Amino acid sequence: MNPLSGKHIVLGLTGGIACYKAAELCRALVKEGASVQVVMTEAAEHFITPVTMQALSNRPVYGSQWDAREPNNMAHINLGREADVVLIAPASADFMAKLLHGRADDLLSLMCLARPAATVPLIVAPAMNREMWANPATRRNVAQLRADGIRVLDVGQGEQACGESGDGRMLEADEILADLVAFFTPQALAGRRVLVTAGPTYEAIDPVRGITNLSSGKMGFAIARAAREAGADVTLVAGPVGLSTPRGVRRIDVRSAREMLGAVQAQVDGVDVFVATAAVADWRPANAADQKIKKDGSGETPVLRFIENPDILATVARSPRAQAGLRGEAGGLYCVGFAAESHDLLAHASAKRARKGVPLLVGNIGPATFGKDDNALLLVDELGATEVPRADKLALARQLVAEIARRLTRGSTSGHGA
Ligand code: CTP
Numbered sequence: 001m002n003p004l005s006g007k008h009i010v011l012g013l014t015g016g017i018a019c020y021k022a023a024e025l026c027r028a029l030v031k032e033g034a035s036v037q038v039v040m041t042e043a044a045e046h047f048i049t050p051v052t053m054q055a056l057s058n059r060p061v062y063g064s065q066w067d068a069r070e071p072n073n074m075a076h077i078n079l080g081r082e083a084d085v086v087l088i089a090p091a092s093a094d095f096m097a098k099l100l101h102g103r104a105d106d107l108l109s110l111m112c113l114a115r116p117a118a119t120v121p122l123i124v125a126p127a128m129n130r131e132m133w134a135n136p137a138t139r140r141n142v143a144q145l146r147a148d149g150i151r152v153l154d155v156g157q158g159e160q161a162c163g164e165s166g167d168g169r170m171l172e173a174d175e176i177l178a179d180l181v182a183f184f185t186p187q188a189l190a191g192r193r194v195l196v197t198a199g200p201t202y203e204a205i206d207p208v209r210g211i212t213n214l215s216s217g218k219m220g221f222a223i224a225r226a227a228r229e230a231g232a233d234v235t236l237v238a239g240p241v242g243l244s245t246p247r248g249v250r251r252i253d254v255r256s257a258r259e260m261l262g263a264v265q266a267q268v269d270g271v272d273v274f275v276a277t278a279a280v281a282d283w284r285p286a287n288a289a290d291q292k293i294k295k296d297g298s299g300e301t302p303v304l305r306f307i308e309n310p311d312i313l314a315t316v317a318r319s320p321r322a323q324a325g326l327r328g329e330a331g332g333l334y335c336v337g338f339a340a341e342s343h344d345l346l347a348h349a350s351a352k353r354a355r356k357g358v359p360l361l362v363g364n365i366g367p368a369t370f371g372k373d374d375n376a377l378l379l380v381d382e383l384g385a386t387e388v389p390r391a392d393k394l395a396l397a398r399q400l401v402a403e404i405a406r407r408l409t410r411g412s413t414s415g416h417g418a
Contacts, residue, residue, distance in 0.1 A: 002395070003184040003229070004177075005033030010083040012108045013053070015043025017161040018090035018127035018170035023048060025089055025173040026056045032177070037079060039063070039108050043092070065107040076107055080115030087180065088112075090127030090170045093138050099124070099150065100141045123151040123183065125176050130166030153179055178247035182229045185398075188405035190231035195271045196224045197264060197278035197312065199239035201257045205304065206289040214370040215279035217241035219338075222397035223275055224249045230401050232273075237263045239278055257281055257309035264312055268333070273404060274322070275336040276313040279370075284309055313337050317357040326359050328411035334359060336404060340366030349380045360407060362400065379403060 009029055013022050029036050038053040038061045050061035060069070067075045080086065088095065088108070095109070099122075104110040112122055124145070132138060133155060142152050153176065156169035171179070198220020202212045217238060224236040225246035235250045237260055245251040252267070254260045257280045268274060283306035293302055316322055317335045325332030335358040341348045342365065349363030363378040376390040377400065388399050 002033055003181050004029065007034045007084040007184065008037070008082055009034050009180075010037045010039060010079055010086045010111070011057070012086060012088040012091075012112075013038065013040045013044035013048070014088060014090060014092040014095040014108065015041060015046060016090040016092050016127040016170070017047060019044055019047035021170055021173050022089055023052055023056055025176055026053060028173050028177050029180075030057065032181075035059075037062070037083070039079060039111060041095070041106055041108050043094075062107055065110050067107070076104075076110040076114050080111045080120055083115070083120050085121050085123060085180070085183070086112060086115060087123045087125070087176075089125035089176055091124035093126070093128045093132045093135075093141075096124060096126065096138070096141050096145060096152075100144055100148075117149065121151065121183075122149075123153065123180070125153045125170050126155050126168070127170030128155075128168045129160060129162050130164055130168045133166075133168035151183070175247055178225075178229075182231075182248075185229040185231075186402075187231035188402060189227055189273075189408075192232045192272040192408070193270055194224075194227040194232040194234045194273045194275065195237070195264065195267050196220050196227070196234065196275045197237045197239075197260060197280075198224065199241040199243075200279050201239045201260055201281045201309075202255045203257065203281045203284035203309075204255075204288045205285050206291065206293045208292050211281060211285070212240070213279050213281065215239070215241075216371045217243050218371075218373065218393050219369070219375065219397065220275070220277035221246060222393040223277060223400060226394065226397040226401040227273075227275075229398070230405065235267050235271075237267070237278075257284065257312065261310050261312045261315065264316060268316060268319075271333060272408070273334045273336065274313075274316055275338075275404075276316075277338050278312070279340065280312055281309055283307065311356075313358065314356050322357075325411070326357065328359075332411075334404065334408055334411065336360045336362060336400075339363045340369070342366055345378050346380070346385055349378055350385075353380050359411075360404070381407065 026036050036057040038057050040063050053061050098109050104113045156171050157167050159165050199217030200213045200215040202210045204210045221243050224234050228234045228248045237252045252263045254263050286305040286307045321333040322335050325334045337356050337358045339349045339352045345363045349361050353361035361380045369375040374392045377388040379386040
């Protein structure tokens with residue numbers, strides 16, 4: 001399921017301080033199961049040694065078009081033919097100008113020009129000073145490279161090695177990795193909008209105490225990430241969790257169930273898929289105190305009374321657009337619920353699917369998943385139940401996103417009832 005597994009990546013390094021990030025990127029690519037062939041320009045070798053890149057990629061690094069190691073002495077042809085993608089990171093302003101003009105006076109530029117452009121995509125991650133990035137020449141070059149079918153990644157923003165601050169830093173290794181994974185992922189949700197809730201909610205008792213649960217938010221964050229990889233425009237409404245936002249995902253932080261409902265209702269218009277993974281607190285204290293509740297020395301303990309929280313999924317599922325989605329109508333909202341159960345998963349998940357009025361209910365065993373990195377799922381829809389065997393949460397999320405995409409297509413072509 002890992003989109004980079006088995007891929008062969010030619011990683012080109014050109015001259016720039018961001019070469020240090022290429023070392024980390026190379027390592028990350030190998031960890032994802034890709035094979036990496038590093039090609040460096042002479043300028044890149046001023047910033048990082050081929051020894052480092054060889055050790056990380058586990059392959060000799062290429063640097064010269066006169067390298068005699070290749071039996072036919074044509075490294076520039078052979079390297080490009082073997083690749084699934086050529087990724088230049090960092091790509092200097094000078095190297096991008098070279099690509100633009102089709103110049104080929106070193107191995108890397110020669111290989112880029114000689115690669116079969118129809119089958120071997122070229123992706124560049126620019127890295128330069130902010131003035132260089134803003135210069136009209138670079139702006140023109142970026143626009144023309146894109147028009148030529150070369151994928152130019154975004155740049156980062158912030159402090160630069162030169163001491164200035166602005167646009168032009170190379171993306172971090174994990175950001176480039178995320179973009180590359182998305183590049184190799186079938187864009188099954190392209191043009192779709194997806195809204196995800198994740199994590200626990202926190203219901204205040206007083207300003208310093210509250211009630212929450214053990215949900216880590218990992219599954220919901222993984223689903224948001226997988227949906228983004230599949231091309232969706234993703235909004236993630238997150239309860240209090242310590243997770244970083246997946247690349248390209250819009251995140252709205254909330255605390256209580258009522259805040260989560262408010263955020264969901266503000267976002268749900270125009271959304272195609274709603275995935276409710278949040279472990280929403282079913283009850284909240286009836287009277288949260290404005291001030292910290294103090295011990296008064298009497299030995300008496302406070303008594304908490306609870307009232308029920310709104311059911312976010314059921315509220316959304318009752319809307320006319322969600323009802324249209326349930327009937328498989330085009331333009332409807334497709335709702336996906338989760339059920340954390342302790343036993344009798346199929347029976348409880350099927351009953352919850354009917355009770356919440358959603359087309360797809362994903363069941364899992366709560367104690368076996370909270371806080372963990374892996375899980376197993378049971379997908380229950382109008383056709384029955386499908387098991388998704390135990391795997392890490394990102395792998396499960398990718399499978400679930402593919403299943404949702406399949407159901408969207410099925411719904412819009414044939415219609416499906418509850
Ligand atoms: N959910 C929600 N708002 C709530 C409670 C639950 O949106 N107030 C959503 C969850 O995000 C999940 C699904 O409803 O997608 C199932 O939640 P769960 O707590 O397992 O089920 P309950 O309806 O609370 O039933 P029970 O506690 O009896 O299992």
